[in-house]
Amino acid sequence: MIRDERGSMSAFLAMLFLIFLLLISVCAEGIYIYTAKGKAMAVYMSGFSHTKGNYQKELADMYHIYAMDPRYKKKLETDFADRMKESLDNSEDSFLFQTGNTKLSDEVNLTAQKGEVLKYQIRQQMKYEIGSDLLKTWTNNIRTSTDLQKQITDIKGQISKDEKEAQKQQEDRENTKKSDKKDNEQIKPSAKKDPRKGFMKLLKEGSVSLVMGKKKVSDLPIDIVYGKKDTTKQKIWDFMNRKTMEKEMDKLKETSSADSFTSELPVIFYAQKYFHCLTDTSKKEGTKYEIEYLIAGKDSEKENLGAVFWKMIALRFLTNAACVYQDPVKEKEATLLAASVLGITGFPPVVAVAKNLLLIALAYGESVIDVRNLAEGKKVPIVKTVSDWQLSFSGLATLNCKQKPAKQGMKYEDYLLLLLIMQKDKRQKYFRMMDMMEQNIKRKVPDFKMDQCISSYKITQNLKLKKLGFGGMTLPFAPYTDLKLSRFTTY
Template sequence: MKLLKEGSVPLIMGEKKVSDLPINIVYGKKDTTKQSAWNFMNRKDVEKELDEFEKTASTDSFASELPAVLYATKYFHFLTDTTKKDGIKYEIEYLIAGKDSEKENLGMIFWRMIALRFVMNAACVYQDPAKEKEAALLAASILGVTGFPPAVVVAKNLLLLALAYGESVIDVRNLADGKKIPAVKTSSDWQLSFAGLATLNCKRKPVKQGMSYEDYLLLLLISQKDKRQKYFRMMDLMEQNIRRKVPDFKLDQCISSYKITQNLKLKKLGFGGMILPFATYTDLKMYRYVTY
């Protein structure tokens, strides 16, 4: 399908303009893997995706990574963020993907979101008798009179998987538009029909209560394989943001210091009938300098 070959950014964003600014990677590790379409028909790819997510998205991981993730979502920009920002626009996407191009980071995030949605949508489509029946009829009509039952079954399953994949693309389009989608779908939430599968066009059904683009970013950030990379990549973003105002700023050459002044007032003290030889109040000043 031509849409899939063009990459995930045009697949999701269409003709909308996206940022393609370069990212100067100094502290983080650059991801050099090539962006490619996620093969939903390859069982090994599906199992690998699920295994990786299960390993990294544990309860312990969630608890330990949550403070950093909440910090990132509060202070760093992302695609659907409505606040205006100069410079890098897809900052959280970079924390996750680690590419040196904004467009590449966005594309990698889209593929990962499609993969997450595909699992849920495939489960939904196989629990819908009406869709299974329609897929079987389509498979039989495609193969014609020469089709034998095993081939019809294979074709039916391929059609159902393709429908789940197409629905996942529509879901991510909704997310990229700032809308919400249900975490688990029912037949009434379904958007794409077999007739619209070739063009991936349909009437969308976003919901008011559901998961947003930001929610999925948080999920991907928590399930990051190398937990330390998000911190190094935060350093990259902090340095680049500051350098827009201070061009020669470098985080690894930054020296900070502070001074603490503490004023103490001691009242006249007496012990066992004796008065210590202090004035009514004695002022003491304490200083501390720290540089790091």
């Protein structure tokens, strides 16, 4: 049987041509979809920029912190979808889109991640504002202050050494003069009033009255929302008891460290720039002692100021104790005063301990005078010399002396920053900043809340793209291609 192959070549070529057209259409469709996705993404990113522009204005103006306004969040999805539809529909190209649903997700607010979100923005804001000279100056100041912690160990060692030497002298005297009753009564000085008692009585009145006197002090309440309230109370130093004083000095040594201070510099300079303190008189309403709250965490302004005063006194004590123990004149005065205070009961070991406690009390009293200078906006030398000293033993009970502010040294604001660096719980300053920011902005926007301000988020937009048509036939066969655009952004 003979097969009829006429026309087979034509059919074969026709099929090859159709396959070729199909491949061309698929390639054209791919290029079309790829180009359409680029167009859609451009419109999407434009809408994204629009959403970021709706930041909380008062927060940005007052603190240079950026986050989405909570009021805009409520209409973000609708607004974003409308802008996408308007931009795509009004386009003059040949792409045909249908906008689907818009979803806001993965929201991170300013108070999230244990303060790390706010910390990041602060570091970004301040990294170009901290000059190398400023960094070097503060590094030297901090090291000078914290290196003096070893003086506490030296002071404790001096007390123990003096007591042992006095004990040995007493034993030698008793062994060589047992038969001479007159010699046992050779020192009978008339007892004098111990200035430490009057000084301790003053301390019990509180640091605010001790430093500020009769000056008016703000006592507004602090609304603590994000920070942790500090409920600890200041314990008055007992300059009459050696063991108690040694315990207090050990606590001071533990709390006066400034580890990793370089990493904390951006935030403390930010605090100085955007928050107020006692010596800053520019703020007329609201909380006056904001930086003091960042440090102390009390729920009233007066308590915060008082807590900061105590901390400053303790810091100044470190440097003043170093000075007083290097002054042989003061050491001699303290020895005579200790013997006079103890009278006939003062045998050498007790006199030696009393002498050292008097020196410590004098250094602490001098520290109170220093903080008075600081509160008045004056400078205090970082390390004192004999010529800088202000308080005498005779003025210790009343803290009356002539104040000597220095031309060179650290100011009240500098000590605030030092205390911020030395905070044990370094995250608390960020949470307390949130409290201050919210409290101040609420005076303009009553319903403002920091934990509703979105710092970062993701927007997902669903689209449908109509495919190309060839001679009335769409290839591939589904008429629309689904597109899903999604991006994560942060301020």
